[in-house]
Amino acid sequence: MMEVEAAKTMFSRSLGRGLRYTTLVADGDCKTFNELQELRPYGDTSICKEECTNHVSKRLGTGLRNFVTAKSKRGTTLGGRKQGSLTQAKIALLQSHYKKAVANYNPQHHLCPTGTRSWCFYNRALAFGKDPPSHKNCSSSSISPHVAEKVRGVYERLTAPELLQRCLKGLTQNADEAIHSTIWSRCPKHLFAGRRRVEIATTITVGNFNIGSTFIRELTEECGCGVGKISIAHGLKRDFARIKRAEKAEMVETKRRKIDMARAVTVAQQEFLAAEGGPSYSSGGGGVKRAFDVGEFL
Known part of the structure; x- marks a missing residue:
């Protein structure tokens, strides 16, 4: 409830500072939006909710992994080493493609770009006047028709117009999460701390980010x-x-290496959690069951 109470306080006092927060960027299972709807801090002026694109893309990975596990318990194998199977690495790649499609949305995005510099190997080969190679050898994200038929429902749920309508602006909570992690490094949130200590940690974090070491020296x-x-x-x-x-x-x-590393960590994390007995966090999971140190895979 910490986030909920903080949002209610910020929205309630904003009019006194001459502004209104008319948009809230949050993940799908956020309770903050419902609380603000009941609070109605601006009377008849409504507050619009926008989805965090990162959280939306995580839902695809979570949905596919849960679907594969559920089917496996019923005797249907969608994973494995067979060509076109839904492996952990394949799911991580599909999640990356989904996130990119949402972030780079435009009315003509259903067509692959053409030319010699296109990311599409098929159109790139045509631009060079060569015969396009097979998808089997060049597409690492391809899945077999059998698997595609089974997971179609997951994609239909995550391509619903109502959901994508809230992703059109391509907003994200990354900036908030980044400053939060810096504040918690000075004032760990799993340990009790009074209001004064939290305010000091926040002040030092903001000042150090905006001014640098000069702020610490002057303070x-x-x-x-x-x-x-x-x-x-x-x-x-x-x-x-x-x-x-x-x-x-x-x-x-650097950005390319970061993406490759993130995929590797995602796969390693899923394998680790599968071996150790359960997830630590999942989109919409609503809780933390065990800690996972990403550092050991870096």
Whole structure:
């Protein structure tokens, strides 16, 4: 309920600051939107809910994995090593394709791009005047007709117009999740902390992000503590390193490696959880059952 109460407080006090929050970006099982609908902080002015595209894409992976498990218990095998089977790696790739299709939506997206630089191997081969190779050898995300028929319902549920209508803006909660993780690193949310400590952790996080080590130095000096030359130099060095990391993260090659690594971690995580006895978190799962350290796969 922490997120719900925080949202109700923010929406209720916003009019006093001369603004209205008319859009809420949330995942599918978020209770915050229903609470705000009952609160009606702006009277007759409605609040629109937008889906987080990352959470929506996770539903596809979760739905396919649950479907494969359910069918397996009934004696129908959709996974395995057979060509076209729905393996964990295949599900991770299909989830990636679904997310890309939602994020890059446009009225002509059902057609593959043409030309020599197209990502479509078939149209790329035609552009070079060559015979296109078979899908079996070039498409790592292909699934057999038998499997496609079984999982069709999962795709129909996740391509419903009502759901995709809330994804048209391509919004995401990534920025919020990023600052939350930084705040929790200074004030762990699994341990009790008073309001003052949370406010201090938030202030330091925001100030360090916007200003850098200069904010920490000025804050320390305001508290009556001196800062030595070595500490100042270390802070400037850390700021420089952060800027370089940010510039590197925007490089195309870095983004490609990050996507490949994310797929590998997803597969490794599912194999780990399957062996250890259950999921730690799933989209719409509503809880955490066990912790999983992604670091051991990196």
